[in-house]
Every structure is written in structure tokens, then in C-alpha cells.
Amino acid sequence: xxxxxxxxxxxxxxxxxxxxxxxxxxxxxxxxxxxxxxxxxxxxxxxxxxxxxxxxxxxxxxxxxxxxxxxxxxxxxxxxxxxxxxxxxxxxxxxxxxxxxxxxxxxxxxxxxxxxxxxxxxxxxxxxxxxxxxxxxxxxxxxxxxxxxxxxxxxxxxxxxxxxxxxxxxxxxxxxxxxxxxxxxxxxxxxxxxxxxxxxxxxxxxxxxxxxxxxxxxxxxxxxxxxxxxxxxxxxxxxxxxxxxxxxxxxxxxxxxxxxxxxxxxxxxxxxxxxxxxxxxxxxxxxxxxxxxxxxxxxxxxxxxxxxxxxxxxxxxxxxxxxxxxxxxxxxxxxxxxxxxxxxxxxxxxxxxxxxxxxxxxxxxxxxxxxxxxxxxxxxxxxxxxxxxxxxxxxxxxxxxxxxxxx
Amino acid sequence: xxxxxxxxxxxxxxxxxxxxxxxxxxxxxxxxxxxxxxxxxxxxxxxxxxxxxxxxxxxxxxxxxxxxxxxxxxxxxxxxxxxxxxxxxxxxxxxxxxxxxxxxxxxxxxxxxxxxxxxxxxxxxxxxxxxxxxxxxxxxxxxxxxxxxxxxxxxxxxxxxxxxxxxxxxxxxxxxxxxxxxxxxxxxxxxxxxxxxxxxxxxxxxxxxxxxxxxxxxxxxxxxxxxxxxxxxxxxxxxxxxxxxxxxxxxxxxxxxxxxxxxxxxxxxxxxxxxxxxxxxxxxxxxxxxxxxxxxxxxxxxxxxxxxxxxxxxxxxxxxxxxxxxxxxxxxxxxxxxxxxxxxxxxxxxxxxxxxxxxxxxxxxxxxxxxxxxxxxxxxxxxxxxxxxxxxxxxxxxxxxxxxxxx
Numbered sequence: 001x002x003x004x005x006x007x008x009x010x011x012x013x014x015x016x017x018x019x020x021x022x023x024x025x026x027x028x029x030x031x032x033x034x035x036x037x038x039x040x041x042x043x044x045x046x047x048x049x050x051x052x053x054x055x056x057x058x059x060x061x062x063x064x065x066x067x068x069x070x071x072x073x074x075x076x077x078x079x080x081x082x083x084x085x086x087x088x089x090x091x092x093x094x095x096x097x098x099x100x101x102x103x104x105x106x107x108x109x110x111x112x113x114x115x116x117x118x119x120x121x122x123x124x125x126x127x128x129x130x131x132x133x134x135x136x137x138x139x140x141x142x143x144x145x146x147x148x149x150x151x152x153x154x155x156x157x158x159x160x161x162x163x164x165x166x167x168x169x170x171x172x173x174x175x176x177x178x179x180x181x182x183x184x185x186x187x188x189x190x191x192x193x194x195x196x197x198x199x200x201x202x203x204x205x206x207x208x209x210x211x212x213x214x215x216x217x218x219x220x221x222x223x224x225x226x227x228x229x230x231x232x233x234x235x236x237x238x239x240x241x242x243x244x245x246x247x248x249x250x251x252x253x254x255x256x257x258x259x260x261x262x263x264x265x266x267x268x269x270x271x272x273x274x275x276x277x278x279x280x281x282x283x284x285x286x287x288x289x290x291x292x293x294x295x296x297x298x299x300x301x302x303x304x305x306x307x308x309x310x311x312x313x314x315x316x317x318x319x320x321x322x323x324x325x326x327x328x329x330x331x332x333x334x335x336x337x338x339x340x341x342x343x344x345x346x347x348x349x350x351x352x353x354x355x356x357x358x359x360x361x362x363x364x365x366x367x368x369x370x371x372x373x374x375x376x377x378x379x380x381x382x383x384x385x386x387x388x389x390x391x392x393x394x395x396x397x398x399x400x401x402x403x404x405x406x407x
Numbered sequence: 408x409x410x411x412x413x414x415x416x417x418x419x420x421x422x423x424x425x426x427x428x429x430x431x432x433x434x435x436x437x438x439x440x441x442x443x444x445x446x447x448x449x450x451x452x453x454x455x456x457x458x459x460x461x462x463x464x465x466x467x468x469x470x471x472x473x474x475x476x477x478x479x480x481x482x483x484x485x486x487x488x489x490x491x492x493x494x495x496x497x498x499x500x501x502x503x504x505x506x507x508x509x510x511x512x513x514x515x516x517x518x519x520x521x522x523x524x525x526x527x528x529x530x531x532x533x534x535x536x537x538x539x540x541x542x543x544x545x546x547x548x549x550x551x552x553x554x555x556x557x558x559x560x561x562x563x564x565x566x567x568x569x570x571x572x573x574x575x576x577x578x579x580x581x582x583x584x585x586x587x588x589x590x591x592x593x594x595x596x597x598x599x600x601x602x603x604x605x606x607x608x609x610x611x612x613x614x615x616x617x618x619x620x621x622x623x624x625x626x627x628x629x630x631x632x633x634x635x636x637x638x639x640x641x642x643x644x645x646x647x648x649x650x651x652x653x654x655x656x657x658x659x660x661x662x663x664x665x666x667x668x669x670x671x672x673x674x675x676x677x678x679x680x681x682x683x684x685x686x687x688x689x690x691x692x693x694x695x696x697x698x699x700x701x702x703x704x705x706x707x708x709x710x711x712x713x714x715x716x717x718x719x720x721x722x723x724x725x726x727x728x729x730x731x732x733x734x735x736x737x738x739x740x741x742x743x744x745x746x747x748x749x750x751x752x753x754x755x756x757x758x759x760x761x762x763x764x765x766x767x768x769x770x771x772x773x774x775x776x777x778x779x780x781x782x783x784x785x786x787x788x789x790x791x792x793x794x795x796x797x798x799x800x801x802x803x804x805x806x807x808x809x810x811x812x813x814x
Contacts, residue, residue: 079521110540114486117532121602125524133517135794155576155584166573166581169562170746174573177562182586183605191609195528195602198590202598206738207793331613339577386614387542 001286002026002089004138006075006127007097008068009053010035011236012143012219012278016095018226018233019279020286021066028089029053030082031098032074034119035236038105038243044378047237047252047370048222059232076122083130086138093139093286094131098123099192103147104329104383105242106189113188120192121199128203137210139289141282142200144215145193146271146302146340150184157339161213161298186332187385200296208292212285216278217271217302217340220247221358222366224276235275237366240378246270246308247315247362249379254319255367256374264328266309267335271302274353284348300342303352314355318363327392331385408693409433409496411545413482413534414504415475416460417442418643419550419626419685423502425633425640426686427693428473435496436460437489438505439481441526442643445512445650451785454644454659454777455629466639483529490537493545500546500693501538505530506599510554511736511790512649513596520595527599528606535610544617546696548689549607551622552600553678553709553747557591564746568620568705593739594792607703615699619692623685624678624709624747627654628765629773631683642682644773647785653677653715654722654769656786661726662774663781671735673716674742678709681760691755707749710759721762725770734799738792 008017008029021027033053039045051059057068073081075098086094099120100106106116124142131138149158156163162178169175180201183194196213203209227235238244239252250260273281281301290297312323328334384390415424415436428434440460446452458466464475480488482505493501506527507513513523531549538545556565563570569585576582587608590601603620610616634642645651646659657667680688688708697704719730735741753759791797 079517083517110486110490110536113536114529114532118529121528122521122525125521129517129520155582156574157577163574165586167563167570170564170744175562179572179586179589182589183608185605185609188609191605194605198592198598198601198605201590202592202595337577 001092002028003286004028004030004086004089004091004094005097006030006094006123007099009033010097010101011238012275013097014056015224015227015235015275016097016279016282017068018060019224019283021060021068022064022226023283028069028071028091030071030073030075030085032072034100042240042242044238044240044243044375045373047239047373048234048366049373050234050236051232055232059230063230063233075126076119079126079130082126083133086130086136087134090136091138093141093289094127095282095286096124096127096140096142099143100189102243103187103189106187106192107383107385108242116188117192120189121195124196124199128199128209131209132203132207137292139210139212139286141212141285142196142214144196144213144298145190146215146217146300147185147187147190148183148194148197148215149181150186157341158300159341160300160344161215161296186330197296204294204296210290210292210294212290212297212299214281214285214299214301217273218245218247219273219275219278220245220355221275221353221362224279237370239374241383247272247311250312250315251362251367252374253379254315254321254363255371256376256379257321258376258379259322259324260312260316261379262309262312262323262325263330264325265334266307266312266325268308268332269305269336269338270308271300271338271340272304272306272355273302274358277303277350277352280350281345284345284350288348299344300340301345302340302342303350304355305338305340306355314359315363318360329384329389331389408499409435410693411435411437411493411496411498411501412504413437413501413530414506416440417504417508418645419682420504421463422631422634422642422682423504423686423689424475425467426631426690428467428475429471429633430690435476435478435498437478437480437482437492439479441507449647449649451645451647451650451782452780454646454780455641455773456780457641457643458639462639466637470637470640482533483526486533486537489533490540493537493543494541497543498545500548500696501534502689502693503531503534503547503549506550507596509650510594510596513594513599514790514792515649523595524599527596528602531603531606535606535616538616539610539614544699546617546619546693548619548692549603549621551603551620551705552597553622553624553707554592554594554597555590555601555604555622556588557593564748565707566748567707567751568622568703593737604703611701611703617697617699617701619697619704619706621688621692621706621708624680625652625654626682626685627652627679627762628682628760628769631686644777646781648790654679654718657719657722658769658774659781660786661722661728661770662778663783663786664728665783665786666729666731667719667723668786669716669719669730669732670737671732672741673714673719673732675715675739676712676743676745677715678707678712678745678747679762680709680711681765684710684757684759687757688752691752691757695755706751707747708752709747709749710757711762712745712747713762721766722770725767734796736791736796738796
């Protein structure tokens with residue numbers, strides 16, 4: 001297949017591009033390199049040393065003999081460039097990662113909220129709009145998020161996209177139907193993925209666009225089979241307060257002997273998936289497209305759920321560091337249960353890597369290996385979700401509180 | 408109250424501004440005059456002669472002694488200008504009409520789809536973002552649309568925003584909850600109002616913004632008590648294929664002796680409201696704000712439902728013109744029932760104007776009065792919703808078909 005990977009320079013986009021290239025597909029990365037610009041803005045860098053995209057692709061060719069093509073395009077801003085590229089290349093599939101993907105970053109300021117909404121909505125809409133305008137029947141595979149469901153809104157097991165409900169119909173009888181799961185986003189970033197869902201629903205219905213939306217859990221792990229092939233192919237590892245997910249931050253804190261920071265009670269339950277499984281899921285989704293006229297196909301791309309405090313205990317047990325409980329900067333329930341259905345990927349052959357199997361590798365091969373590259377000032381999470389919470393955090397970080405111990 | 412009316416130069420925005428000014432409020436119109444630019448783009452004009460905004464406001468002052476302020480601002484593009492204005496003026500309420508509001512216009516081409524998504528999403532998000540950033544607890548009243556509900560998706564009576572449903576909870580028991588009515592938009596324009604709804608839900612929940620969303624039916628009628636005061640205060644009357652709603656097009660067709668064009672079977676049932684009731688509803692909404700921390704308050708702003716073919720028969724009966732059935736350019740069900748709840752506005756004192764009472768006035772005072780200004784080439788609707796439908800329409804408009812009779 002000829003596959004366009006939008007956002008193919010990012011954390012999931014890069015190993016996906018390699019995985020699809022290794023599987024024999026003709027892969028084209030379209031990316032504006034925004035993730036590198038945001039590193040510059042925040043003054044942070046990946047724990048692992050990331051090469052330029054050009055060097056990455058040269059190394060890939062040297063190592064495997066395969067070519068991946070790169071095109072510098074801003075999907076959200078340059079509609080006409082995107083459209084021309086699609087018209088000329090007519091890919092069989094488009095994998096869409098071209099969105100700002102950090103919840104804390106999306107909540108930093110009004111400018112960051114606007115950027116995230118603008119970038120993400122326009123990127124998704126531009127792709128859909130161009131496919132329809134060009135009459136191009138490519139399968140669109142989009143990386144969504146478990147965050148579209150929220151964590152405590154409905155009280156039922158989280159289905160794969162569509163929730164069966166009962167209603168009273170016009171005749172006054174009980175009737176049942178399936179609806180798109182009621183969106184309940186917890187940040188501006190998550191909200192944009194809810195907006196994406198509505199765009200997908202509309203264009204699938206009105207124009208028959210074939211779309212798969214993958215609601216992914218929190219990704220952990222760094223290496224995949226392909227990124228291991230050469231040091232220049234290594235994937236990003238973010239540990240800063242904006243882009244570092246909870247597990248990455250624990251790993252780095254452990255590696256530098258800093259107490260693991262758990263927000264609130266740590267009773268938040270989250271869904272997880274290893275990066276290797278993530279790229280496999282995308283390949284499986286590409287092999288199993290919906291038919292033209294079908295509704296949007298939705299998979300839950302996750303393999304395990306864990307409470308944050310249990311993760312902290314796991315990492316603490318492996319490494320011997322303490323756990324430190326701090327006020328929560330996010331507006332969310334202190335404790336939540338989370339039951340998530342993920343039968344579809346399992347039925348299609350996914351054999352998940354568990355945290356228990358893979359976590360020690362991360363501790364040794366990644367966190368300790370690169371510990372001398374850690375910027376200790378970037379370890380605590382810092383963005384508050386609302387004004388009220390910002391004030392509470394300010395109080396908590398007064399001189400007597402643990403956060404200030406970093407100094 | 409000090410009230411900002413975003414989009415106060417438009418079809419509903421203008422009479423709303425006058426109505427609120429007449430009620431003694433300090434009214435500020437913020438508008439980019441895009442509706443006038445779109446007239447220029449399409450080469451059409453309002454049937455009624457519309458003055459410049461400056462002349463309108465001068466006439467209002469002369470007639471009533473009242474001042475309405477005007478600020479040329481693009482709400483969607485000029486976030487910083489909007490924010491500065493709000494910071495300086497700190498209004499008590501913001502009425503938000505600043506969106507592209509024609510479904511056919513939103514479906515014209517990829518450029519129009521992008522414009523509509525960009526303009527509408529950014530306008531709404533910019534307002535919310537600025538209110539939060541400025542810690543400004545103004546009541547936001549937004550003009551939504553009945554189109555967010557779709558017309559046949561659920562098979563239940565359409566509630567005011569929130570639908571009670573039954574689900575199976577984690578314990579396997581039946582539980583009931585209220586959800587935002589599952590969105591089912593029929594055009595890109597309607598889709599943007601569904602996206603708006605999600606923005607409102609999120610910011611009401613996360614930041615306590617006080618929001619009222621008014622899901623309005625199709626507006627008919629031209630004059631309100633205030634626009635009647637002087638010819639220079641007259642409201643727009645659109646009859647072109649993009650901005651002219653079904654009833655306006657029937658009125659104009661009747662006035663020039665052109666057969667009434669009904670698309671499909673005319674079995675589509677739609678919700679309607681008179682422009683005078685529309686401005687009254689906005690005043691009622693402003694007087695009844697939600698409390699900080701409440702969920703978004705949603706009203707259905709409509710007073711009657713009618714089938715399109717019944718409207719055609721009503722106009723035909725009053726005027727003697729024939730009815731002509733043509734292929735439907737929209738992708739929608741041929742026939743639908745529509746039961747809409749609107750108890751909230753009725754309970755708050757709205758006494759609706761019925762079509763039976765008011766339609767003859769429109770025929771005589773507006774359509775016949777200005778019939779010499781009609782551009783006959785603009786009377787048929789022309790924008791097809793999908794490629795397939797466009798091809799069918801092309802066939803139907805071949806020399807032997809009725810559409811070509813206009814020549």
C-alpha cells in the first residue's frame with residue numbers, strides 16, 4: 001500500500017512509519033516538525049537523543065535498504081499544499097497523527113488553548129475535506145484518545161465507541177439504539193479529539209469516507225523492533241510536565257532518586273498500551289478497513305488499566321524510591337473505576353505486552369541509561385487546569401512544601 | 408445591562424440589537440460585516456434595501472435618542488482585539504451570533520467548508536477563551552440551531568438539549584441518566600454548531616462559564632417592532648439559494664409568479680419561529696441566566712412545526728401560484744416526523760406569532776412590496792450536498808426539465 005503518515009515525526013508517528021515501511025509499504029511522512037518547535041518553546045528535550053528527520057531517514061535506508069519519503073507540510077495551515085500532494089500521490093491510506101497531543105500543554109494559557117483547537121480541528125478537517133474534494137477513497141486511520149470518554153461520566157463499561165442505550169420513542173414505548181459514546185473531555189486537547197469524532201461521523205455519513213478512529217490509552221515504552229535497529233532510529237522519550245506521561249515521569253524520577261510525585265490520592269485509573277503494541281494496532285487497523293458507507297469504525301487501543309498509585313508502587317518496588325503525594329493540578333475525580341472493552345484488537349490477533357513484562361527494561365535500558373541527560377528542573381508537572389487550582393498549587397509550593405525542595 | 412452582540416449586523420443580530428437597546432440596555436455590536444462581503448461574493452442582495460451599519464445606527468439614534476455602539480472586529484481571527492475589547496468593557500452579557508449560518512453556503516466547495524469550520528469554531532472558542540482568561544463572568548447567550556438534533560436519528564420527541572436514556576451500569580443493573588442529545592448534523596454548517604456544543608460543555612464544566620444555547624428553528628418574517636420604526640432600520644430578507652430559507656423562497660416565487668419549488672416530496676418537517684419571537688426569546692434568555700457551575704442551559708427556540716409541502720400549499724392558496732416538485736439537493740430522509748419540546752420559553756411568557764396570523768403580512772408588505780428588486784436568476788436552490796446528488800441535479804436541469812424554464 002501507499003501510505004501517508006501525517007505527523008510521522010512524532011512519538012507514535014515515527015515508530016509507526018518504520019513499522020509500516022518494514023512491512024513493505026510505501027511510506028510518506030507529512031509533518032511540520034511542530035513537536036521539535038514545541039521542545040524549543042518549552043526549553044526541553046527528549047531524554048533519548050533524537051536525530052533530525054533527514055538523518056533518521058538516511059539511517060533507515062542504510063540499515064534496511066528501504067526508503068521513507070518526507071514532506072514538510074503544515075496539515076492544519078496549508079490546505080492547498082496538502083490537497084496538491086494528495087492529488088498527485090493518491091495514497092491508499094492516510095494515518096493521521098498530526099495533532100497537538102499533550103493535555104497540560106493545551107491548558108497552559110489562552111494562546112495554547114487557541115493553538116490546540118485551531119491546529120487539531122483544522123488538521124482533521126483539512127484531510128477530510130481534501131479526500132472528498134479529490135474523490136479519493138483512501139482509508140483514514142486516526143489516532144484518537146481514551147480521553148474522549150472521560151473517566152466517570154456514565155458509570156458503564158466503556159464500549160468501543162458506541163454505547164447501547166434505551167429511550168422512550170414517539171409512541172411512548174421503550175426502544176434501544178446505539179449512540180456515539182457521550183463525550184466528556186477533561187482538557188482542551190481531549191476536547192479537540194471529541195470535535196474530531198463529530199467531523200468523522202458527519203463525513204462518513206454524508207460522503208462515505210472510510211474512517212477508523214483509534215481511542216488510545218496512555219502509551220508507555222520507548223523501543224519497537226524497528227527503532228532498536230540503530231541508535232539513530234531511537235524514539236522520543238518525554239518526561240517534562242507537559243509531554244511526559246505519568247509512567248515516564250515515574251521512571252525518570254526513580255532514575256535520579258527523586259520521590260515519585262503522585263497527584264491527589266493517585267486513585268485515578270488509566271488505560272495503558274506499549275508503543276510496540278500501538279504500532280501493531282495501527283497495522284491491524286489498516287488491514288481491516290471499514291467498507292464505503294459504513295459508520296466510523298472505532299477501536300479502543302489499550303491493553304491494561306492501572307491506578308496511578310499502583311504504578312507508583314510498582315516503580316517504587318523496582319527501584320527503591322519513595323512516593324510523594326501532591327495536590328492535583330487537573331480538575332477530575334479523585335478516584336475512578338475504569339472498565340474498558342478492547343475485544344476487537346484481541347480478536348484480530350493482538351498479543352499485548354504487559355507492564356509487568358516490560359517495565360524493568362524501561363528502567364534499565366532507557367531511564368538509567370540516559371539519566372545524565374535529565375533536566376531535574378523539568379520533572380514536576382506544573383500546569384493547573386483552572387484559576388482556583390492554580391491558587392491551591394501556589395500555596396502548596398510555598399517554602400515548607402515538598403515541591404520547593406527542588407529549588 | 409451592558410451587552411455585547413457579536414454578529415449584530417446580521418439577520419437576527421440586527422433586530423436583537425435594536426430590541427435590547429429599546430429595552431434600555433447598553434448595546435455594543437461587534438461584527439466583521441462578513442454577511443455583506445458574502446453578498447458581494449455571491450452577487451446577491453437582500454430583497455429589502457439594507458443601509459450601512461453606520462447609517463442604521465444613525466437612524467436608530469435619530470428615531471429613538473438611543474445609542475448603539477459599533478466595533479469592526481473579526482471574532483474568529485482577531486482574538487487579541489476581542490480580548491482587549493472585553494477587558495476594557497467587561498460586559499454583563501455576550502450574545503453570540505458571529506457565525507456563518509447558511510447550510511448551502513457551507514456545502515458549496517472545499518473552500519467554503521473550511522471557511523465555515525474555521526470561522527465558526529474559532530469564533531466560539533475565542534469568546535470562551537477570552538472570558539476565562541479575563542476572569543469575566545459574563546453570561547454567554549449563543550444562537551444554536553435545531554439542526555444539531557438532526558431530524559430522524561433517535562425516534563423520540565426532541566427534548567431541550569438533554570435526552571434521558573437508560574444504560575446498563577458496571578454492576579449489570581439498569582440505570583438512567585441525561586445526556587447531551589446525540590448530534591446528527593446534516594451539513595457542515597450544522598456540524599459547526601454541534602462542535603460549539605462540545606466547547607460549551609467543556610468550559611461550563613471546567614471553568615464555570617455561564618452559557619445559554621438557543622437551538623433555533625427556521626426563522627421567518629422580516630419586521631420587528633423596532634425595525635418598523637423607520638425605513639432605514641429595515642431588516643435583511645434573503646431569498647437566494649444559499650441564505651434564503653424555504654419560506655422566503657416561496658414568498659418570492661409567489662410574488663414574481665414563479666412555481667414554488669419543493670425539493671423531493673416536501674415531506675421534510677421543520678421547526679419555525681417568527682423573527683419577532685426570536686428577539687423576544689433572546690431577551691428572555693438574558694433575563695434567566697444559569698448560575699455559575701450549572702450545566703449549559705439549552706432552550707429550543709421554535710414555536711411551530713410544518714411540512715415543507717404544507718407550507719407550499721399555504722402560500723399557493725394565498726397567492727394562486729403552482730407548486731413544482733424537484734430533486735432534493737440535500738442528503739436527507741424524504742419524509743420525517745418532528746416533535747419538539749419548547750416548554751421553557753412558553754413557561755417564561757413567550758406568546759408566539761403563528762404562521763397563519765403573520766404570513767399574509769409577509770406576502771403583501773415584503774414580497775410584493777419589493778418584487779421589482781427580485782433577481783429572478785437567484786430563485787432556485789443550487790448547491791448539491793454530495794457528488795452523486797450533483798450529478799442527479801445536472802440531469803434534472805437538462806433543457807427539458809422545469810429548472811431550465813427560467814432560462
